[in-house]
Amino acid sequence: QSTLVIAEHDNKNVALITLNAITAAKKLGGDVSCLVAGSNCANVVNELSKAAGVNKILIADSEALVGFLPECLAPVVLAIHNQFKFTHIVAGASAQSKSLLPRVAAKLDVSPISDIIEVKAPDTFVRSIYAGNALMTLKSKDPVKVITVRGTNFEAASLEGGNTSSEDVAVTDLPVGLSAFIGQELSKSDRPELTAAKTVISGGRGMKSGENFQLLYTLADKLSAAVGASRAAVDAGFVPNDMQVGQTGKIVAPELYIAVGISGAIQHLAGMKDSKTIVAINKDPEAPIFQVADFGLVADLFKAVPEMIEKL
């Protein structure tokens, strides 16, 4: 039994969710290898070589892998798999890996297992369905299990203490001209990233406008928090979609989650209900968000939030 973890990175640093995936991989048992595929990604290899519990790092470094296009990455993964015959191929459930792994699975004629939250046995996993309103335990009968891992349900593996050797793998026979990377526009923010923040403050339809989110940014800066939003706030055009917390957005599980002007639709709860402490501020005492909140404050957010900013 052996597992290949597909490392996600920006050619400089390894993504946090890969460290969660490594922990899940270790729970499967057997050897853990990591694939670092990219262009000029030596620093990523360097970082990962210190990860405890990784047996081998495989490097696929090529200009052709700029932009991490799945049309090029999938053949690389398949070639490596053909050589080493892994029993499991694992990655974090990020936008990038969610694009790649099902494509790999289809090529292997196996059913991918998306977004697992628990490893019960090497072939048995728990995943949430219906936006977290039910949990399904399933057993895969496939010879190779292709799995994405929900980052918030597995501790991050430590990047200390390891001393893993690496080897280059050949990058050949990539398709030409199928797809091309043009560019990225990442939201710039001095605040922590949503899925990595210890504190998250989210606003909902109750914020009434995009401008009013400034209140939450000010509060966030006091608490070193990230700012998110409910789908209702995104749909209303207050904030961009990459701030969306929920079933169709990001899944977060910070130590402290503060929901401001959010009613608590099922689809939002699915994205935040594993947070350790939940605070809800809403003027409607019947709002469903209060059913999951540890501390609920029935108040006008436009009074309560400025008061919090002042007193912190």
Place this chain on the structure above:
Amino acid sequence: MSLKVLVGCKRVIDYAVKIRVRPDKLGVVTDGIKHSMNPFDEIAIEEAVRLKEKNIVKEVIAVSCGPTQAQETIRTALAMGADRGIHVEVPAKEMEKLEPLHVSKILAKLAEKEQAELVIVGKQAIDDDTNATAQMTAGILNWPQATFASKIEKKDDFLEVIREIDGGLETIKVKLPAVVSADLRLNEPRYATLPNIMKAKKKKIEKMKPADLGVDTTPHFEVIEVTDPPAREAGIKVEDVDTLLLKLKEVGRI
């Protein structure tokens, strides 16, 4: 080039319905429950119809795999502007065990059979939340994929697509034929008007079975158990901001 487009539309439990786990703990209660088209697939249909309105697309074919009632979902797509439908019949009992891999194989076969140059599906279905059908269909066909699309523009023989990624947006181009998965902000689906609902009744729905397309639907998974998620204990209501901050300090969160 005027494209032929295949759009996948799945019949799922309506997003507003409260999900209940079945007493046998092998699934959720579906009998007598309101079903609708998967919301992301509505966005996929809408996009295909808009491309047709811009004369980029010549025909929109709506495909649904499922029991007889899946035809209602196809009718909704036809009322939104799809030209014809294909119903791949899968009885309700088997539908529970139909995996995205099987659906991808069906879509890939149909894309070949219909000589479609574009397949659009929603990025995920709100029942199994898998998010894989587009990627697998593209893989099987050896076509490029543009997942989580929030904007599509046709330029010569490729599509320029803006995608939603973690932390922002990404622009890629994919050569046609290609597979696209629709994200939330691609468009706002229209409501079908009564005249269009009437017109949709006259549109053709072809029926077939997965076996007719040579697709084996043997499950790769065995469902061990479906359970309710652990309930979160309700907390307390606090009087004012001062009490809230005090409580948060007590538990060491601020």
